[in-house]
Amino acid sequence: MKIVIDNPGMFTTVQDLGRPGHGIDGVSRSGAADPLALRIANRLLGNNENTPALEMTLLGGTFTFPQGATIALTGGRLPALPMYRPFEILPGQTIRTGTLETGARSYLAVRGGIPAKLVAGSASTHVLSGLGGRPLRKGDVLPIGPSASAPKTNPVPNSLTTYNTTLRVTAGPQSSSFPANTFYHAEYLVSPDSNRMGLRLDGPAILSPNPGQMVTEGVPLGAIQLPPNGQPILLFVDQQTTGGYPKIANVITADIPSIGQLRPGDRVRFQLVSNAEAQRLLRRQQSLIETL
């Protein structure tokens, strides 16, 4: 069984949950920009959560399944296609996913997964370094793996299919150097100059009254860096692993999937929460995922 890529769309890559554990070599985790949507798609199909699938960006593609398949679509809403439930594709059938109606990324997962070549334990594509391959092109053919598990029809809870534009954050390691009030009352526009490495945010500049040189240190996923011009940079899944800009805040783990659904021009705000609240929100999200 296989998938023929008739048209990859704007920017479509193979992603799983990434390759953690290589920070010491300067390699970021990568993986799905919306890991929640990928995990749900895989669970609906009876796949392991970490099974590679297609991540489409803003404009989806056209895919033919010569021998048919069972697929699930999750993440940003695609016109005229069933979302968040497994469905059958007949042998020879072609699906056109079209332009995303909401969000920035949609996932096309297949029952049995896409057994892409693993690099350091992951099929994820890290575009800058070429780890895990390259974005898909017209004419690419991807295999579909075998599966012994049955698809599931459990309804997906609403809170797992809706995304926030107010991102919850905990205070960053250099938060005390900055006027927090300005930051938390500001609204930012996601710049077109944003990608899987990071999102540039345009809005009120957050300037440190005592700018000093910082020693380069590791940067967590979801860190909000403030370069000297005061326009925040939100580090994302294909991020650099170290950085020398101070970090005012860090998006909580439960809201990382929402970053993956921000598109250029979206308005975003930040809300400060405690670490305990961040952990509670993550555990609640996890328990909902486990209902699937």
Add this chain to the structure above:
Amino acid sequence: MKRMFRYASDQSLFLDLAPDATDLHALFHIPGVVNIHPAYASILLVFDPLRTSHDEVQRAAAAIQPPQSKAPRPLHQIPIHYDGPDLDSLARLHNLSPGRVIELHAAANYTVAFLGFVPGFAYLHGLPAALATPRLPSPRKVVPAGSLGIAGDQTGIYPIATPGGWQLIGHTTIELFNPHNVPMSLLQPGDRVKFIPA
């Protein structure tokens, strides 16, 4: 012990120690730790918050001692063609001849501080003070793989083509990064490096 640690995010914390003052291997194997990012004076410990907590990781990390035996670290001799686009301007800035810049750069003994920025990029300690040079005012859109650069008091080689602002003085053709190798990067924290003019 507490002040050795700083909160970073809901799934990570900093251990404020130089990588050579602890045992990176042992830190990486703390239960629930999924990734570590060493830098000059800190190590970011990333963990799975559903499996462990800041307190537990902190307790385990505080108990880790640096390795007892100080075996000499590998020495890498890296052939360099000192032909970078910024060699002449960098030499003029320091009132040196390009030949003298090459001599000074190749005579020094370097140590890998850590890898960061992009896959396989090793930040090297040991640049002679006479060669310390600020980054370019505006970064290049593409620096070719293998380029040898200087930024401030650091020197290093771009293992892959990326945008970059370091002043380029030469290049090497040896492979520094291969995701199919274990470890992926030829240069590891603590390793020693000499540059050999080719």
